[in-house]
Amino acid sequence: LELVFKEMQTGFRLNWTPVKEPLGFVKLVEWVSKKIQILNSFSTRDGMLHFSLCFYTFICRLNQELLVENNTTLCNRTVPATHLVGDSSSSVEFFVAVAVLAFLYSMVALLVYLGYMHVYRDSDFGPMFDFALTAVFAFLWLVCSSAWARGLQTVKDATGTAGIESTLALCTDKDVKCEVTEYASLRSLNISVIFGFLNLIIWVGNAWFVYKETRWHSQKVNAQQAAGRGPNPAPI
Numbered sequence: 001l002e003l004v005f006k007e008m009q010t011g012f013r014l015n016w017t018p019v020k021e022p023l024g025f026v027k028l029v030e031w032v033s034k035k036i037q038i039l040n041s042f043s044t045r046d047g048m049l050h051f052s053l054c055f056y057t058f059i060c061r062l063n064q065e066l067l068v069e070n071n072t073t074l075c076n077r078t079v080p081a082t083h084l085v086g087d088s089s090s091s092v093e094f095f096v097a098v099a100v101l102a103f104l105y106s107m108v109a110l111l112v113y114l115g116y117m118h119v120y121r122d123s124d125f126g127p128m129f130d131f132a133l134t135a136v137f138a139f140l141w142l143v144c145s146s147a148w149a150r151g152l153q154t155v156k157d158a159t160g161t162a163g164i165e166s167t168l169a170l171c172t173d174k175d176v177k178c179e180v181t182e183y184a185s186l187r188s189l190n191i192s193v194i195f196g197f198l199n200l201i202i203w204v205g206n207a208w209f210v211y212k213e214t215r216w217h218s219q220k221v222n223a224q225q226a227a228g229r230g231p232n233p234a235p236i
Contacts, residue, residue: 012115023213024113026206031106033199062086062158067167075176085167086158088151095148095196098140102199105133120213127213134210138203145196152189159183 018024062084068074070081109130112120120126157163161180165171171178 013118014115015117016114018113018117019110023206023209024110026202026209027106027109027113030199030202030206031103031110033195033202061089062155067164074170077170077173077176079168079170082168084158085163086154088148088154091144091147091151095144095192098137098144099199102137102141102203105137124215127210128215131207131210131214134203134207138200138207141196141200141203145193145200148196149193152186152193155189156186 019028063086065084066081067084068079068082072079112126120130158167159180161178164180165178168178170176
């Protein structure tokens with residue numbers, strides 16, 4: 001490890017060749033996709049930074065949003081204060097945190113590929129460390145995308161007709177029918193879930209290309225080649 005750091009101090013050698021190879025190209029795709037995802041996850045309105053995935057935190061913390069204010073008259077009945085049910089804040093925050101960390105790591109990895117590939121390929125530590133982190137991020141994309149998909153389904157269930165009927169006590173009366181007639185567009189949120197699973201595929205593919213740079217792969221290939229050649233024939 002110490003030798004690797006000493007070699008990296010020898011100088012930055014800009015080389016665009018790695019970007020033309022699968023190893024660097026996939027990493028570039030990861031970096032660009034994370035940048036787009038992060039920019040789409042945040043927006044500025046009224047001079048304040050808002051989390052667009054949460055629609056002003058409403059979609060994240062449903063249990064803090066009033067469905068009906070206290071002493072509201074509905075269908076000739078006085079209804080007490082009623083909140084929506086559900087909290088998807090942890091899943092969406094985890095999802096965006098993984099995206100931010102993946103963006104930062106992709107940026108650092110690209111820097112190493114473009115300027116220090118001579119050090120990267122001359123050492124065992126670089127490819128092995130890269131493979132380990134890439135595999136971890138692939139797993140995190142699986143977890144966070146699944147969690148956010150479940151959180152989004154919770155939002156849909158809580159704000160649908162069945163969810164409102166189970167939340168609002170007024171809807172239990174036989175002569176009262178509750179129905180949601182207008183729905184907010186959740187297209188961007190559905191796209192974010194798809195985007196998460198696409199990132200999973202990209203990172204799994206990148207893990208394979210990084211694995212091919214490690215000594216584990218080279219040792220396996222050398223062993224297979226040696227086995228294919230077979231033993232040397234005995235001299236006559």
